[in-house]
Amino acid sequence: xxxxxxxxxxxxxxxxxxxxxxxxxxxxxxxxxxxxxxxxxxxxxxxxxxxxxxxxxxxxxxxxxxxxxxxxxxxxxxxxxxxxxxxxxxxxxxxxxxxxxxxxxxxxxxxxxxxxxxxxxxxxxxxxxxxxxxxxxxxxxxxxxxxxxxxxxxxxxxxxxxxxxxxxxxxxxxxxxxxxxxxxxxxxxxx
Ligand SMILES: Cc1cc2nc3c(=O)[nH]c(=O)nc-3n(C[C@H](O)[C@H](O)[C@H](O)COP(=O)(O)O)c2cc1C
Numbered sequence: 001x002x003x004x005x006x007x008x009x010x011x012x013x014x015x016x017x018x019x020x021x022x023x024x025x026x027x028x029x030x031x032x033x034x035x036x037x038x039x040x041x042x043x044x045x046x047x048x049x050x051x052x053x054x055x056x057x058x059x060x061x062x063x064x065x066x067x068x069x070x071x072x073x074x075x076x077x078x079x080x081x082x083x084x085x086x087x088x089x090x091x092x093x094x095x096x097x098x099x100x101x102x103x104x105x106x107x108x109x110x111x112x113x114x115x116x117x118x119x120x121x122x123x124x125x126x127x128x129x130x131x132x133x134x135x136x137x138x139x140x141x142x143x144x145x146x147x148x149x150x151x152x153x154x155x156x157x158x159x160x161x162x163x164x165x166x167x168x169x170x171x172x173x174x175x176x177x178x179x180x181x182x183x184x185x186x187x188x189x190x191x
Contacts (some may be wrong), residue, residue: 030063038121070134163175
């Protein structure tokens with residue numbers, strides 16, 4: 001049994017069961033123009049508070065200057081693996097509308113958009129790995145992001161590679177069984 005597939009008490013749809021976050025990406029794999037359109041369409045059609053759609057993205061395919069700028073802002077061990085991904089996406093929450101009125105659900109909405117993105121990407125045959133470990137100020141500076149644009153996470157996306165290509169400390173984690181809290185423990189009330 002593949003230890004990376006989610007073990008669920010009842011079946012869930014395939015892209016969810018098979019989604020997991022690899023660190024070994026195939027460094028030979030590249031995205032032709034348009035290959036990520038489905039994933040971005042899924043993000044675009046995510047629900048949001050009042051349909052405000054408070055999300056923006058920076059897409060960089062490997063080999064571009066944009067990709068290098070994003071990679072340079074990654075922190076710690078993210079620097080060791082994410083550069084092999086076919087693309088990096090900066091996920092940006094826009095926390096106020098054009099009149100300056102706060103959009104309090106902007107980060108929540110962005111998270112849903114990224115979740116939709118990741119499920120569609122999985123269904124399209126890719127893998128994604130989200131990262132919070134990056135220098136937000138460096139990203140804002142590199143791309144001229146200003147209030148109310150907040151870079152919240154970076155998604156690495158690509159084709160899966162081999163665990164062997166990773167440094168040893170990451171290799172073990174790549175093949176370890178995935179774990180979650182028990183379903184019963186998630187409910188504060190279940191009536
Ligand atoms: C908001 C967020 C931030 C994350 N930050 C990092 C990160 O900086 N580096 C990393 O290797 N993984 C990061 N992850 C990946 C999680 O560690 C991973 O999703 C979690 O361990 C569950 O594993 P799975 O996605 O394979 O089910 C992040 C995930 C999310 C959603």
